[in-house]
Amino acid sequence: MRIEQHPILGPLNNETVTFTFNGDVYEGRKGESIAAALLANEIRTLRYTAQKNEPRGIYCGIGHCYECRVMIGTKRSVRACITEVVEGMKIQSQGG
Amino acid sequence: MRMDVAIIGSGPAGINAAITLAKKQKSVVVIDEQGKVGGKLIGQLHEDPKDGWWIGKQIAEQMKREAEQVGVIFLLQREVWAIEPGWSIKMSGHEDITASYVIVATGAQENPTPVPGWTLPGTLAIGAAQVLNNYERVRPGKRIAIIGVDPLAFTVAQELKLAGADIVGIYLPPEGLFATEKAKPQSTIGYLSTMAHLAPNPWLRLAGSMAKHHFIQKMGSRFYPKAGMKVFGVPLRLRHSIISIEGTDQVEAITTVKLSSEGKAVKNSEESIVVDAVCISGGLVPLVELASSCKTVYIEELGGYVPLHSPEMKTSKKNLYVCGNITGVEGAKVAMEQGKLAALSIVYKMTGDEQLREEVRSQKEEVNRIRAEATITFMPEIMSGRKKMEQMWNEYVHESRDTHDIR
Amino acid sequence: MDCVICRCEEVLLSDIVRAIEDGYTSHREIKLKTRAGMGICQGRTCRLLLDQVIASVSQGPVPKTIGIAPNVPIRPIMLGDLAKGGGKAK
Numbered sequence: 001m002r003i004e005q006h007p008i009l010g011p012l013n014n015e016t017v018t019f020t021f022n023g024d025v026y027e028g029r030k031g032e033s034i035a036a037a038l039l040a041n042e043i044r045t046l047r048y049t050a051q052k053n054e055p056r057g058i059y060c061g062i063g064h065c066y067e068c069r070v071m072i073g074t075k076r077s078v079r080a081c082i083t084e085v086v087e088g089m090k091i092q093s094q095g096g
Numbered sequence: 097m098r099m100d101v102a103i104i105g106s107g108p109a110g111i112n113a114a115i116t117l118a119k120k121q122k123s124v125v126v127i128d129e130q131g132k133v134g135g136k137l138i139g140q141l142h143e144d145p146k147d148g149w150w151i152g153k154q155i156a157e158q159m160k161r162e163a164e165q166v167g168v169i170f171l172l173q174r175e176v177w178a179i180e181p182g183w184s185i186k187m188s189g190h191e192d193i194t195a196s197y198v199i200v201a202t203g204a205q206e207n208p209t210p211v212p213g214w215t216l217p218g219t220l221a222i223g224a225a226q227v228l229n230n231y232e233r234v235r236p237g238k239r240i241a242i243i244g245v246d247p248l249a250f251t252v253a254q255e256l257k258l259a260g261a262d263i264v265g266i267y268l269p270p271e272g273l274f275a276t277e278k279a280k281p282q283s284t285i286g287y288l289s290t291m292a293h294l295a296p297n298p299w300l301r302l303a304g305s306m307a308k309h310h311f312i313q314k315m316g317s318r319f320y321p322k323a324g325m326k327v328f329g330v331p332l333r334l335r336h337s338i339i340s341i342e343g344t345d346q347v348e349a350i351t352t353v354k355l356s357s358e359g360k361a362v363k364n365s366e367e368s369i370v371v372d373a374v375c376i377s378g379g380l381v382p383l384v385e386l387a388s389s390c391k392t393v394y395i396e397e398l399g400g401y402v403p404l405h406s407p408e409m410k411t412s413k414k415n416l417y418v419c420g421n422i423t424g425v426e427g428a429k430v431a432m433e434q435g436k437l438a439a440l441s442i443v444y445k446m447t448g449d450e451q452l453r454e455e456v457r458s459q460k461e462e463v464n465r466i467r468a469e470a471t472i473t474f475m476p477e478i479m480s481g482r483k484k485m486e487q488m489w490n491e492y493v494h495e496s497r498d499t500h501d502i503r
Numbered sequence: 504m505d506c507v508i509c510r511c512e513e514v515l516l517s518d519i520v521r522a523i524e525d526g527y528t529s530h531r532e533i534k535l536k537t538r539a540g541m542g543i544c545q546g547r548t549c550r551l552l553l554d555q556v557i558a559s560v561s562q563g564p565v566p567k568t569i570g571i572a573p574n575v576p577i578r579p580i581m582l583g584d585l586a587k588g589g590g591k592a593k
Contacts, residue, residue: 003233003259008141008149012233029233036232044217044346051513055345057217059510059548061224062136063129064205066543067215067510077543081224082130082173208548210516212506272504273559274552339504381551 002029002040019089034080034091035061035068046070046080047093070094099123099169101442102185102195104176104386107135108428109420109435110201111159111168116439118166122446125169125193127176127185133160135203137428139227141255144471152428153231179386183415197415197442200387201435204399204421209244209269209278209378212340218347222377226252235261237373241350242266243338244377245284247474252375253330264369265331267338267352269378271359278378280359281334290476339366341374350374380425380474387422389413393488397481398424399474406489407460409438410445417442424481427472433463508556509549511542516556523560530557 004012015030021038028037035058038046045055046068058068061081068080071092080091101117103110106128117124132138134156144150160170171190178186179200185193206221213219218237220228222244225236229252239262242249253263268284269275277283335355342349354365381400384392390403391412403411403418410417419438420431437459444452467478475481505517514537527536530553539553540546546553 001235001238003229003235006233007258009151009153009230009233032232032234036228036234039228039236040234046217049513054215054513055217056215056510057346058220058224058228059215060206060221061227062205064544064547065510069543084131205547207551210506210508210552212504215507215510270504274555385547 001042017085017087017089019085019087019091021091022093028085032085034070034078034083034085034089037085038080038091048095050095097125097191097193099125099193099195100446101125101197101199101439102127102183102193103199103201104128104179104185105135105201105203105420105422106130106133106170106172107201107203107420107431108137108155108159109203109431109438110135110199111156111163112432112435113199113201113419113439114168114435115159115163115166116436117443118163118168120439120443122443123167125171125195126163127171127174127187127193129173129175131173132156133163133170133172136223136227138231139223139229140428141230141258142251142472146471155428176386179389179416181389181413196446197417199417199419199435199438199442200403200422201418201420201431201438202383202386202422203431204380204425205383206376207378207381209274209376211243211270211338211374211376213343213347214341214374214376216341216343216347217345218343218372219341219374219376222248222252222375225373225375226255229259229261230255233259235259236375237347237371238262239264239371240373240375241338241369241371242375242377243269244278244379245288245332245334246377246379247472248380249375249377251472252377256375257330263330264350264371265333265336267333267336267350268355268359269376270337270339271355271361275378279337281355281357282359284334287476337361338374342368347372347374380421382422382424384422387411387416387418390416390418391492393485395424395481395484395488397475397477397484402485404488404492405485406493407486408441408456409434410441412492415445424478424485425474426467426478427470427474430463430467430470433459433466437463508552509537509539509542509546511544511548512538512540514539514549519553519556520560523557528557528561530554533557 017028017030026041044057046057056067058081059065063079063082069077070080071094072078100122101124103114103126106126114124114126137152137156140152142150174187176187183195183198228234228236241264268279271279336352338350339353340351349368349370352367354362382402384401387403392401393404394401405411405418409419417438419434440456440459444456505515508516518537522533522536527533534540
């Protein structure tokens with residue numbers, strides 16, 4: 001999913017960071033959002049809803065809809081679309 | 097922290113306002129909810145017929161550097177939850193900021209178009225897809241369908257294709273109460289034809305000229321090829337709509353239906369097409385929530401509710417100014433010039449300097465000049481929308497002359 | 504066609520239409536009855552859609568006034584911020 005080469009934008013920055021999502025270890029690129037890092041690892045489903053247990057992922061991309069909310073450590077409802085992934089980050093799906 | 101001016105929003109309008117103010121020796125802070133400076137500018141990528149490639153990410157970085165060099169303070173990842181008269185800017189988890197003047201430059205949000213299945217992961221607002229693709233450099237999918245026929249959909253389709261994605265088509269939204277005219281082939285062709293002279297990218301030019309063609313217009317959608325027309329390799333399906341998005345844990349397919357020339361679904365014409373991502377483009381709406389203490393007016397040509405404002409960008413609230421897409425949906429270049437205009441208006445108000453009056457006057461002309469030669473127009477009747485706003489402002493000033501302080 | 508309108512509270516179009524048919528016709532009433540617009544995003548995504556549903560079901564024009572007006576605070580905030588009035592200005 002990563003666009004390593006781009007006809008206009010050139011090659012991609014390849015500085016990496018390591019993070020975990022629901023306990024599994026993944027690699028992201030420095031400076032990218034949590035949502036981008038997970039999508040690059042083919043992860044689209046970030047959580048399941050409280051009432052109907054439906055899968056949800058990033059939708060609006062500007063921090064408005066909160067669909068992409070995740071837990072970072074013990075902090076709830078962090079928006080994956082506008083929060084940068086950093087080295088050692090522990091990301092978890094949150095119920096609801 | 098006490099400042100001359102606080103600006104909410106670090107998009108092209110907000111940063112340019114900040115640069116202008118700082119160059120005039122005013123203390124200025126720019127507050128943004130996001131961690132990155134540039135707002136929606138960061139995802140933009142298109143070929144400008146005059147200036148070559150417009151790479152939003154680079155422009156945003158340059159503007160940020162320039163702003164910091166002239167002393168602009170950026171406060172990022174701060175959510176403003178209220179702006180109280182005085183002005184006191186309330187932010188979650190942080191101390192208030194007080195400022196003599198406020199500029200609200202919060203831009204626009206996307207108008208959602210609900211489709212059955214649109215909550216499935218892999219379905220994205222088109223703006224989210226744009227930022228992922230061009231800024232983050234992560235492709236939203238390998239095989240992508242786009243819902244909604246408008247300038248942003250065309251632009252992003254081209255950008256996704258540049259990044260190597262396969263676009264199965266640009267489709268009309270499902271017929272229903274959320275998309276009435278936008279779900280009809282005939283009115284979509286009419287809408288496209290108004291864009292023929294605008295050229296944000298070769299796509300729109302081609303689609304526009306195609307729609308403008310006398311024969312197609314006259315015959316309406318009847319003779320629009322059912323298979324769609326390919327525009328630079330992407331099928332533009334004006335006779336098909338997407339009626340649902342399917343999948344278990346994420347997007348796996350779309351179901352499309354054929355449309356009659358009147359826009360009615362043809363019975364038993366459902367078709368399932370495998371995709372792994374869907375982008376929904378429902379148009380942009382000015383984001384007025386932080387300026388809701390100002391008098392707002394509904395002007396369809398500008399995109400909906402906008403704060404009532406003067407041609408110099410002042411609102412009905414004393415010392416509160418607006419610029420950029422909150423005043424009406426337009427391209428980044430117009431937003432930048434509006435930002436500069438709002439900043440100059442404030443400096444004139446602060447100093448009363450006659451030379452500033454002249455700078456404000458010439459900057460108003462500059463906004464109009466950039467608007468007239470814009471290569472991206474989202475609202476086809478933007479000019480008449482701007483005229484309406486000016487009339488409404490004049491009426492408001494006239495009516496409230498005796499009762500309110502509207503300086 | 505049925506689909507989710509309020510993503511936060513998982514409210515369907517059919518839930519809202521039923522509420523309107525049962526006589527809950529204003530934004531406020533629909534919000535209280537169905538919880539549409541009462542979730543974490545505070546109606547930022549569905550506000551415009553509710554306007555359209557009400558207009559369509561009541562067969563009137565889309566209201567020319569802001570329906571569910573954005574309430575202060577316009578972002579979810581910590582109670583501590585409200586308690587201290589957002590902190591003292593420095």
